[in-house]
Amino acid sequence: MSDTGGLFDGVLAAGPVAxxxxxxxxxxxxxxFEAALAWASAAAGVIPEAAAVDIEKRCRAEYYDIAALxxxxxxxxxxxGPLVRELTASVAPEAAAxxxxxxxxQDVLDTAAMLVTARALIALRAGLHACADRLAQLAEEHAGTVQAGRSLLQQAPPVTFGLTVAGWLGGVVAALDRIDVLRGERLAVQFGGAVGTLAALGDNGIPVLRGIAFRLGxxxxxxxxHTERSRIAEIAGALGQASGAVAKIARDITLLAQTExxxxFEQGPPGSGGSSTMPHKRNPVAAVLAAGSAAQAxxxxxxxxxxxxxxHQRAAGSWHAEWRPLTELLRSTGSAVEWLCIALDRLxxxxxxxxxxxxxxGGLLLAEQVAIGLVAAAQGAVGRQEATDLVAACCLRAGPDDLAELLAADEVIGKYLDRSRIDELLDPTGYLGSTAAFIQRAVQDWRSRSAGYR
Structure with missing residues (x-):
């Protein structure tokens, strides 16, 4: 039995990165790599140009049986090793040498890892860019949409949904920054020969290295x-950071979409977000799958x-241990970003x-503002800690609708704050601080630099 894709690929390997x-x-x-090596060697006078031409002609993946390799x-x-043998056997005899x-x-596989990563990052960056554009739009649209802030999963002073989204945007932009540094500086050719000396090329090692890098970009x-793996570590870190940015957004969406x-909520095509047993369900499935993909990182x-x-100069096992997790990390991060784009479109x-x-x-979330207002009104007669304790005592006794009355009835609070002022202090739109400015800064920062991310 055979199929064209894995059972879980549609869920955990979504998008173009796969x-x-x-x-x-x-x-x-x-x-x-082999084609670039041949041409760089020809340019350095190490091999005949005709040999490079012949080698390049055979450097197409469709000519080889991947399963057999x-x-x-x-x-x-x-x-x-098997691929080099097949390539050697397929070229003209005069080029085989x-x-x-x-x-x-390791030169072949390490350089291939850099190329695969570079090509995957093109698609990954495009997805992150699309997410950032959507987030900037959402942040502006909901700059004034008041929402309960939440601390340790408990309600806290108010924010706006626009500020929540601006925070999401910051994580995506930071991930893009990291990826661009990686692409510009750290994706490098590996070419050292048996032990990192390029002794087989005599004095031509550096020119050939330079030529390979130029041809492969x-x-x-x-x-x-070959045994200094900071480049692999930096790729891992950048992908982990991108997955973390996605995970944060996906987790917030799934929490905010809870019935309570x-x-x-997500509004997807018919049939999306359903349940195999519960007809009433409207699951935020794209956010769920973004979170699931990101959790692999x-x-x-x-x-x-x-x-x-x-x-030493060649690792016994450590190098081999990198191939599959690097591939899976690229794939799962790409899937996470793809599902996040879908979730944001459906949101x-x-x-x-x-x-x-x-x-x-009943106004409990504005208790901090009442305490600050009391200190200001008392002009030094009531300190910050005393004001906090007085307001806290009222909050402990308050029901759903009587906090304002309890505050006004308190002997000390009522002396400095009348009921009208208390009502003003319990208005969530009056305790948003620099929210609007922070949203504007985040959106402007993205838009001023977004052209450079395309």
Whole structure:
């Protein structure tokens, strides 16, 4: 039995990044290295140009049986060796001697990892950019939509939904920043030969290295990094950060969509968000799947970081341990971003429900403002701690609708704050501080730089 995709791929491998990290993409990236090596060697006078032409013609993934390469990989411990053998056998006899000249298997696979990552990041960045645009729009639309703030899952002083979304936007923008630094500086060619000396190329090692980097559009490293794995660690960190930004947003959406809150919901196509047993359900399924995809990242990041200790000039196992978790981390992060884009497109906001939830406590969320107002009105006669204690005592006795009355009836509070002033202090729209300014700053910051992310 065979199929075109994995059972869980539609859920946990959604979006275009998955195609960028498939087996065929890895094989093509390895072949791209071999073609670049041939042309760089020809440019340095190491091999004939005719050989480079012939080698490049055979550097197409569709010419090779990927399953057979995988099966043959067990003989030497990696798929680069079998691929080089197949490539060598497929070129003209006069070019065969020049295939893979000066390189080792790790050069092929490490450079392929950089190429696969670079290509996957193009799609990942596009998805994050789309999410940021939608978040900026939402933040502006709901800059004045008052919402209960929440601290330790309990209601806290008011915010606006626009500020909540601006916070989400900040995480996405930070992830984009990290990815751009990575793409611009840290995705580099690996080329060192057997032990990092390029001895097989004599004095031509550096020119060939430089030529490979130029042809592949990767950075030229100062020296081979075959056992110095900070580049892999930085990729892991950037992807983990992006997944974390998605996870934060997805978790907030799923919490705000709970029946008891009902402040947001997803409006997807017919059939989306349903349940196999409960006809009434309207699950925020895209946010759920974004959270599920993002949740894969911490373990994968940890695996890549734990594999960083590469002994001597070639690691026995640590290098091999990187291939699958790197692929899965790229795939799961891409899936998380894809589902977040869908969730944000489907997201609907219920301002009336937000206001109702905010007012359900009968003004308790504005207790801090009442205490501050009391201190100001008393002009030094009541200190901050005393004011807080007095207001807290009233809050403990208050029912759903009588907080204002209790505050006004208090001997000390009522002396300095009349009922009209207390009502003003219990108005959530009057205790938003710099909310509007923060939203404007976040949106303007994104829009001023977004052209550079395209």
């Amino acid at each position: 195609e960028s990290v498939c087996d065929g993409a890895w094989v093509q990236a390895m072949l791209d 995988g099966a043959a990989a067990v003989r030497i411990g990696n798929p680069a 020049y295939v893979h000249l000066g390189a080792t298997s 990767l950075a030229e490293p100062v020296l081979p990094w 809150l009902g402040e947001v 911490p373990g994968l990041v940890a695996t890549l970081l734990s594999a960083a200790a590469h002994e 609907r906001v219920d301002p009336a429900r937000m206001r109702a939830n905010l007012e359900a406590s």
